[in-house]
Amino acid sequence: MNPVVAQLTLRGLLGRRRVFVLAALPVLLLLFSLVLRLTIGPSEDLLESIIGGLALATMLPLLALIAGTGAIGPEIDDGSIMYLMAKPVSRHLIIRSKLLVATVVVLVFASFPVFVSGLLLTQTSMALVFGYTLSTALAGIAYCAVFLLLSVITRNAVIIGLIYAIVWETIVGTFVPGAKTLSIMQWSLAFAEKAGGDQAVRLGVQSEVSPVLGGILLLVVTVLATWYAGVRLRTLRLAGEE
Amino acid sequence: MSVLVLDRVSRWFGNVVAVNDISMTIGPGITGLLGPNGAGKSTVINMLSGFLAPSSGTATLDGATIWRNEDIYRSVGLVPEREAMYDIVTGWDFALANARLHGLAEPGAAALRALTTVDMLQAKDRALSTYSKGMKQRVKVASALVHDPSVLLLDEPFNGMDPRQRLHLMDLLRTMANDGRTVLFSSHILEEVERIADGIQVMVAGRHAASGDFREIRRLMTERPHQYTIRSSDDRALASAIISDGSASGVQLKGSGPATPMGESEAELHVEATDFSVFVRVLPRLARERGITLYDVSPADESLESVFSYLVAR
Amino acid sequence: MPTPADAATPQPGSPQPGSPQQNAPEQGVIHDIGYRRYTGARLGRGPVRTALFLDTLRGCFGLGRAGKAKVMPAVLTAMVVLPALSVVFYANVTGGTDLPFSYREYVGSITTLVFIYVAGQAPQAVSRDLRFRTISLYFSRPIPRSDYVLAKFAAMSSAVMIFCVLPLLVLYIGALLAKMPVGEQTADFLKGLALALLFSLVVAGLGLVIASVTPKRGFGVAAIVTVLLLADSLAGVVITVAEHQNNPTLSWYGGLLSPLYLVDSALAWVLSLDGGRLNDQLPPDALGGLVFVAVLLAVIVGNYLLLNLRYRKVSVS
Numbered sequence: 003m004n005p006v007v008a009q010l011t012l013r014g015l016l017g018r019r020r021v022f023v024l025a026a027l028p029v030l031l032l033l034f035s036l037v038l039r040l041t042i043g044p045s046e047d048l049l050e051s052i053i054g055g056l057a058l059a060t061m062l063p064l065l066a067l068i069a070g071t072g073a074i075g076p077e078i079d080d081g082s083i084m085y086l087m088a089k090p091v092s093r094h095l096i097i098r099s100k101l102l103v104a105t106v107v108v109l110v111f112a113s114f115p116v117f118v119s120g121l122l123l124t125q126t127s128m129a130l131v132f133g134y135t136l137s138t139a140l141a142g143i144a145y146c147a148v149f150l151l152l153s154v155i156t157r158n159a160v161i162i163g164l165i166y167a168i169v170w171e172t173i174v175g176t177f178v179p180g181a182k183t184l185s186i187m188q189w190s191l192a193f194a195e196k197a198g199g200d201q202a203v204r205l206g207v208q209s210e211v212s213p214v215l216g217g218i219l220l221l222v223v224t225v226l227a228t229w230y231a232g233v234r235l236r237t238l239r240l241a242g243e244e
Numbered sequence: 245m246s247v248l249v250l251d252r253v254s255r256w257f258g259n260v261v262a263v264n265d266i267s268m269t270i271g272p273g274i275t276g277l278l279g280p281n282g283a284g285k286s287t288v289i290n291m292l293s294g295f296l297a298p299s300s301g302t303a304t305l306d307g308a309t310i311w312r313n314e315d316i317y318r319s320v321g322l323v324p325e326r327e328a329m330y331d332i333v334t335g336w337d338f339a340l341a342n343a344r345l346h347g348l349a350e351p352g353a354a355a356l357r358a359l360t361t362v363d364m365l366q367a368k369d370r371a372l373s374t375y376s377k378g379m380k381q382r383v384k385v386a387s388a389l390v391h392d393p394s395v396l397l398l399d400e401p402f403n404g405m406d407p408r409q410r411l412h413l414m415d416l417l418r419t420m421a422n423d424g425r426t427v428l429f430s431s432h433i434l435e436e437v438e439r440i441a442d443g444i445q446v447m448v449a450g451r452h453a454a455s456g457d458f459r460e461i462r463r464l465m466t467e468r469p470h471q472y473t474i475r476s477s478d479d480r481a482l483a484s485a486i487i488s489d490g491s492a493s494g495v496q497l498k499g500s501g502p503a504t505p506m507g508e509s510e511a512e513l514h515v516e517a518t519d520f521s522v523f524v525r526v527l528p529r530l531a532r533e534r535g536i537t538l539y540d541v542s543p544a545d546e547s548l549e550s551v552f553s554y555l556v557a558r
Numbered sequence: 559m560p561t562p563a564d565a566a567t568p569q570p571g572s573p574q575p576g577s578p579q580q581n582a583p584e585q586g587v588i589h590d591i592g593y594r595r596y597t598g599a600r601l602g603r604g605p606v607r608t609a610l611f612l613d614t615l616r617g618c619f620g621l622g623r624a625g626k627a628k629v630m631p632a633v634l635t636a637m638v639v640l641p642a643l644s645v646v647f648y649a650n651v652t653g654g655t656d657l658p659f660s661y662r663e664y665v666g667s668i669t670t671l672v673f674i675y676v677a678g679q680a681p682q683a684v685s686r687d688l689r690f691r692t693i694s695l696y697f698s699r700p701i702p703r704s705d706y707v708l709a710k711f712a713a714m715s716s717a718v719m720i721f722c723v724l725p726l727l728v729l730y731i732g733a734l735l736a737k738m739p740v741g742e743q744t745a746d747f748l749k750g751l752a753l754a755l756l757f758s759l760v761v762a763g764l765g766l767v768i769a770s771v772t773p774k775r776g777f778g779v780a781a782i783v784t785v786l787l788l789a790d791s792l793a794g795v796v797i798t799v800a801e802h803q804n805n806p807t808l809s810w811y812g813g814l815l816s817p818l819y820l821v822d823s824a825l826a827w828v829l830s831l832d833g834g835r836l837n838d839q840l841p842p843d844a845l846g847g848l849v850f851v852a853v854l855l856a857v858i859v860g861n862y863l864l865l866n867l868r869y870r871k872v873s874v875s
Binding site (some may be wrong): 019023026027028034038042046047048051052055056059060061064067068070071075076079157158159160161164165168169172185 | 614626630637668670671674675678772774775776777779780781783784787790791792794795799802803830
């Protein structure tokens with residue numbers, strides 16, 4: 003990891019108004035959980051619909067999209083990445099540093115709020131809460147790696163990322179059963195399912211793959227995406243302004 | 245002492261050839277890369293700084309291939325043309341970050357030295373977004389100087405600078421060259437190049453049109469015979485006027501009948517001028533004295549003439 | 559526009575007897591190199607608005623822009639049209655008597671794609687003018703700022719309407735070709751059409767408002783999608799929770815959060831359809847319906863006013 007690259011990336015990610023968009027999502031989640039806790043009280047069903055339905059399906063991909071593409075996309079767009087590139091620093095190291103920062107941002111803004119929200123809503127299934135938190139963390143890393151790669155490859159990274167995260171994972175997944183197994187969300191959900199045990203089964207927390215397979219797939223995707231992003235960064239062309 | 249070498253380099257983007265079969269060697273001292281906008285200067289700088297691969301040919305620094313070689317940046321400082329920087333950091337943080345990215349032993353001292361060199365110490369604690377164009381330019385130069393490189397590449401460095409800052413940067417480049425460094429900068433303004441460059445490389449439409457000492461190029465271009473094709477209201481009278489004036493060594497009439505402004509006639513006058521600069525001044529005078537209207541005066545060897553008319557256009 | 563009078567004036571660069579070049583060789587002089595004043599008719603506000611509208615509308619589908627900008631609108635349009643096309647193709651081959659879903663349901667199923675489309679196009683419609691400060695060029699023309707807003711709002715809304723209505727038209731024409739009952743299909747189509755048009759107004763307005771405060775394109779895209787999808791998900795959560803609690807009132811009002819449910823419920827109440835939120839919910843009372851209509855109007859008008867307010871403050875320097 004290169005501390006300077008990480009610092010610059012972090013300032014770019016949290017600077018200006020971007021931090022408000024990042025914070026809006028977890029703040030809403032926490033507020034919502036708090037209101038439900040106070041009005042209805044803790045309930046495992048709520049836990050499943052809030053965390054499974056809202057946090058994992060919508061909030062996490064969006065946050066990872068903002069963090070993953072925001073870690074490098076704007077720099078490539080305006081050309082300031084040149085200052086990082088014109089240095090004797092390995093391109094892979096630049097990518098890894100940026101991935102690390104994006105992941106930390108996702109952990110702070112997604113996994114941690116999911117954990118707190120889980121604490122607010124659960125009665126008896128602490129194991130499931132831990133499982134969900136683990137799922138968001140693992141999926142977060144993989145998402146960030148993929149979205150970082152997309153940003154290096156194309157300037158339409160945000161839109162393509164959205165189509166993958168929202169259309170592919172939710173819409174296509176519901177109609178085409180095969181598409182479900184090719185989903186970062188499903189792979190990581192295997193861990194929540196495993197951790198939740200009987201509770202998970204009762205609440206319908208169910209993954210298409212086993213935790214072992216899910217873990218391997220997550221690892222492979224993360225490593226491959228990170229490596230290939232470094233390869234592509236080495237040959238990045240900064241031609242054409244807008 | 246570092247030497248940049250382009251050996252038969254071409255670069256094309258799809259169907260567009262940006263740089264066409266160029267070979268040049270750039271050694272210590274200041275070299276100006278001169279040419280009109282769109283001549284391929286930035287493409288050359290990008291290939292020399294490792295941001296673009298040559299489509300064919302090789303670009304090397306002291307024998308080492310530049311493309312995909314991050315190590316060259318230990319000895320290369322780059323000042324890009326684009327203005328975008330990390331807007332929210334201060335000038336000091338930016339210079340320091342650049343020094344740290346180079347892995348220097350004392351990044352703080354290096355950043356301080358670089359900012360002092362470009363005279364940006366007093367504004368170092370302001371965010372880059374509040375800087376004027378000239379200030380940004382100077383911080384960009386500072387960021388390229390932090391590691392004391394033996395090669396300095398600058399893409400249009402004088403753009404947006406006021407005359408005082410321009411002089412300052414020229415002095416700075418001069419000093420760097422005197423220390424034995426290799427400095428290459430691109431420009432489309434002749435005075436800048438003429439003033440400080442030891443040698444120039446002229447590019448026109450992606451081709452390497454001329455290289456060497458500026459005055460020498462100028463002499464070569466003015467002293468060789470220049471060919472013109474002229475259409476006028478009375479070619480015959482004009483031909484005799486040109487010959488008797490002595491500014492041309494040869495005149496040839498082609499076609500017959502008076503030409504018309506719309507160019508229906510085939511009639512043309514081919515002139516071989518001995519001295520370009522004399523001829524272009526004499527020709528309108530001759531035409532005016534004899535009441536001849538010039539419809540068309542075009543140089544027959546297009547590319548070099550365009551460089552020249554470009555070079556001398558003030 | 560060239561007039562016959564223009565053609566008679568000398569062309570730039572052609573030598574003219576008696577021009578200053580020949581009369582005053584030694585003194586300072588401004589040469590006549592053929593610049594001409596514009597003498598044609600000057601068009602008023604209306605045509606300016608129309609030009610801005612058409613240009614933005616074309617831009618929303620990548621027309622008149624670089625090749626890469628055409629890819630995303632085309633891909634997304636294909637994604638909403640192709641399913642409709644395959645459904646009617648199937649119906650025509652097998653000779654069904656009804657579509658497998660209502661036109662309203664089809665609009666419901668493409669909402670996410672509509673969100674992504676708006677997120678992609680709203681920033682290009684307004685952010686670039688702000689980021690590159692071309693906005694000052696517009697406002698240096700004799701058009702009031704409200705005209706700019708009106709043209710952009712109308713263009714973005716029209717673009718989203720075209721995006722939503724295209725697949726409905728495919729379904730409708732396909733259904734008629736398959737000889738499905740005309741009256742039934744037409745009535746159902748018109749309901750879907752009304753939903754699509756109002757939904758487009760809401761989403762386009764929201765997208766423009768967010769885009770107008772985010773000059774960076776990528777950031778604008780992310781912000782729009784975040785707001786729209788989050789609103790949808792929140793509505794889903796509220797409804798799930800309310801149904802869990804057997805609280806139909808809360809469940810009904812939860813629909814307010816979702817752009818789609820908001821429009822559909824209001825429409826269903828006004829037209830006395832069998833239910834809002836795509837047929838599975840009835841308003842608890844008349845007030846329930848009124849509130850949705852009021853909020854719907856407030857959102858549409860509110861977006862427009864917010865946009866006006868935003869552009870009143872844009873500095874042109």
